[in-house]
Amino acid sequence: MSARTGPTTGTTAGPTTGQPLSRRERLRAETTREITTIAMRQMAAEGPGAISLRGIAREMGMTARAIYSYFATRDDLVTALVDEISASLADALEKARDAVPATDPAGRLVAWGLALREWALANPEGFRLIYGDPVPGYTPPDDGPAAEAARRICCGLNRLVAEVHAPNTPVGGLFDWSDFAPSYLAKIQADPLSLSPSVVALALRVWGRLHGLVTLEIYGHLRAVCNDPATLYRAEILGLAGSPGTVPTP
Amino acid sequence: MSARTGPTTGTTAGPTTGQPLSRRERLRAETTREITTIAMRQMAAEGPGAISLRGIAREMGMTARAIYSYFATRDDLVTALVDEISASLADALEKARDAVPATDPAGRLVAWGLALREWALANPEGFRLIYGDPVPGYTPPDDGPAAEAARRICCGLNRLVAEVHAPNTPVGGLFDWSDFAPSYLAKIQADPLSLSPSVVALALRVWGRLHGLVTLEIYGHLRAVCNDPATLYRAEILGLAGSPGTVPTP
């Protein structure tokens, strides 16, 4: 029912047939694009909480009502933004990783980590939208493109860490498969590369390290302290690519 | 001028003399306390963005106007909350640290780190208020009790890291005093313990590691993955207390 009466969720393209887009559908896609673009700009300017259908409509020179032809509710719009931004992050990370030949696993991990910070600095509000406080009153769906992107990011890091560190690497603390969430295990074990619990735990710790410095920087807590967060971050990430957790001596 | 005409900022106590509080001032202090308590509860229930004078007044069975006798604007109320929460965190960290004898520097660092996570889990919305997205439309003052608490936290960690690791410990990356913000240096160098740039950089990296895992957990990104974040966190923190960045083998 909703698929017929309600507006589409924006990026779901085209008619049921596989024909090329008609003029109408092209216009629709363009307008949808414009809406999300402006929403991104609003978010970048005043934070995720500032996303509002009325504000977008004002900036587009349209009536608020018009937006409802494209997104049934504000939450649908936010979901579309989260989906797009999440995919953008996952793409950026995979692209950076793949720019380093597979014969250099440590280099791939370093590239992945550096790309995380660079993406976050280039899209600070996107980073906040994904990892920070959600928009007030918004509850994300627990599946959909955003969840898929989160899976790509998580599993991607798992593989990188697994390739850098030998299986059964001691990582401090004893971990068992039962330490992880079942739904996560299902995704992990679909991965062709066999992972050990220790490596998965290490990957989470690596994620935490990178996420911590990036978060501190994005939220401005490093700015008051450190002139050059990049050097700090690089020191941390180079430590990760060596033996597990070890900081190489200069 | 404002000190006479405007309402007080809440916790500034008493008359100019040192006399015991009068009945009026006692009632005032109690009401102020009730306001901040309810604000905390509101924040805990629906996030920092949900703090509203009207909501507090509703819950207190008063009109919105009454609040203005205690806090001139909503931002003043938020500032009072941030100040209180920041001090609470700094207190908790120092208390945990001091519960371990000074002869065990590594143990003190571990206690500090564990206390950080425990405080955050006990006060998740307080953690968000300090380290996450600020309340929409709120800009914190760059001095005051909150800044002082931030200084206590940062410098406290510096000292702990310095005590655990020998001076001039290689930490990966070459750091110089010029890599840090001048205002931060002024505070650091007032510290009796002499610190090296490398140690300060290492302390920031340690902060990032702890902050990363805690943030991921508080914002729910670890929950979908890991059954037992405590074990993960403990593994990370025990690694910190050993040689710099090294993960001890089990």
Add this chain to the structure above:
DNA sequence: TGTCAAAAGTACACGGCGTTTCCTCAACGC
């Protein structure tokens, strides 16, 4: 070219928020 459905405009209901103005009233200090 005419019919139909989608898109967009108009107007509005409903609620929230911070803040202010005016006024009442009880408590305090003398």
Add this chain to the structure above:
DNA sequence: GCGTTGAGGAAACGCCGTGTACTTTTGACA
């Protein structure tokens, strides 16, 4: 006791937001 002071209520102002009937325009297609 009594003027003064501060706490607090009532109501309003102005702004913002989401979402909803109803109506007009406009593109698609026969």
